[in-house]
Amino acid sequence: MAAVIDGDVIFYQFSRSLMERGNFRYLRIRTEIRGWTLLKERLRFPLTVTVTLFIPTLNEITGMRVIMPRIQSSWCDQILISDGGSTDGTVAYAKEHGYDLHIQSKPGIRHAYIEAWPLIKGDTVITFSPDGNCVPEVIPDLIAKMKEGYDMVVGSRYFQGAKSEDDDLMTAFGNWMFTTTINLLHGGRYTDAMGIYRSYRANLFRELDLHKEESYVTEKLLCTVMGIEPLLSVRAAKRKLKIGEVAGPEPRRIGGDRKLLPIRWGGAYLLQVLREVYYWK
Ligand SMILES: Nc1nc2c(ncn2[C@@H]2O[C@H](COP(=O)(O)OP(=O)(O)OP(=O)(O)O)[C@@H](O)[C@H]2O)c(=O)[nH]1
Numbered sequence: 001m002a003a004v005i006d007g008d009v010i011f012y013q014f015s016r017s018l019m020e021r022g023n024f025r026y027l028r029i030r031t032e033i034r035g036w037t038l039l040k041e042r043l044r045f046p047l048t049v050t051v052t053l054f055i056p057t058l059n060e061i062t063g064m065r066v067i068m069p070r071i072q073s074s075w076c077d078q079i080l081i082s083d084g085g086s087t088d089g090t091v092a093y094a095k096e097h098g099y100d101l102h103i104q105s106k107p108g109i110r111h112a113y114i115e116a117w118p119l120i121k122g123d124t125v126i127t128f129s130p131d132g133n134c135v136p137e138v139i140p141d142l143i144a145k146m147k148e149g150y151d152m153v154v155g156s157r158y159f160q161g162a163k164s165e166d167d168d169l170m171t172a173f174g175n176w177m178f179t180t181t182i183n184l185l186h187g188g189r190y191t192d193a194m195g196i197y198r199s200y201r202a203n204l205f206r207e208l209d210l211h212k213e214e215s216y217v218t219e220k221l222l223c224t225v226m227g228i229e230p231l232l233s234v235r236a237a238k239r240k241l242k243i244g245e246v247a248g249p250e251p252r253r254i255g256g257d258r259k260l261l262p263i264r265w266g267g268a269y270l271l272q273v274l275r276e277v278y279y280w281k
């Protein structure tokens with residue numbers, strides 16, 4: 001703060017104050033120069049966030065039975081399951097527990113997101129895998145960090161001492177290689193750009209055009225249907241959004257089968273990450 005006074009006229013004054021309006025807290029910067037006042041509002045922090053826990057499932061009943069009871073109801077306002085055609089009782093479990101439920105009509109993980117996104121009620125979404133790979137107790141850390149005004153907070157498997165017990169040589173290398181490539185090509189500062197476990201403003205999905213078919217054309221070359229996380233990481237970095245990370249250690253999968261197709265998805269993701277250098281500004 002500084003004030004330069006020449007006679008009665010304030011020559012220059014600068015002050016900062018915290019303001020609350022609606023659900024947001026702002027840092028207000030007021031600069032007065034020769035009687036002219038300039039007001040700037042900076043750094044918007046949400047005071048509260050409403051949270052949807054979004055869970056894509058494909059035959060995950062074993063993990064669901066162990067993991068879902070560890071999720072405290074006070075942590076989120078909505079639990080939304082998007083199921084890809086499970087035949088092992090996952091859907092019955094979701095109904096029994098009163099979760100919101102969508103059954104996919106098109107196959108492939110990204111359609112689980114695209115189709116169910118309109119059902120999200122929270123302003124903040126946490127994407128979560130119930131297969132044992134996501135530690136439920138990290139949810140409050142993700143929410144607390146979102147309240148500091150972040151657009152996205154990644155539950156990183158490689159941050160602040162966190163480790164993945166689920167990685168094999170190929171996935172460990174793939175996650176490192178993609179994260180490094182995304183940081184170098186698109187200006188990210190991620191330690192984990194590939195994981196599902198993260199929270200973000202729900203409307204980022206449309207702001208970053210993740211709902212559009214044209215965003216995923218590279219999957220056609222490898223005859224697969226890819227996920228949305230790598231593209232979300234790329235475009236959030238390209239837009240220079242406020243991105244944070246918390247430690248999200250990854251335990252082993254509990255039961256069920258791995259759905260990841262490392263070669264096909266790896267190829268499609270690599271082409272997608274490279275294409276983004278010139279496509280989508
Ligand atoms: N609705 C739906 N869910 C899917 C589909 N493919 C995978 N999932 C679910 O998405 C969640 C996250 O899967 P991932 O953790 O990315 O994949 P994974 O098969 O566990 O492989 P790794 O964790 O890398 O070992 C799990 O609950 C899967 O059951 C799909 O096509 N549709």
Ligand SMILES: [Mg+2]
Nearest residue numbers: 129131133253
């Ligand atoms: Mg998994």
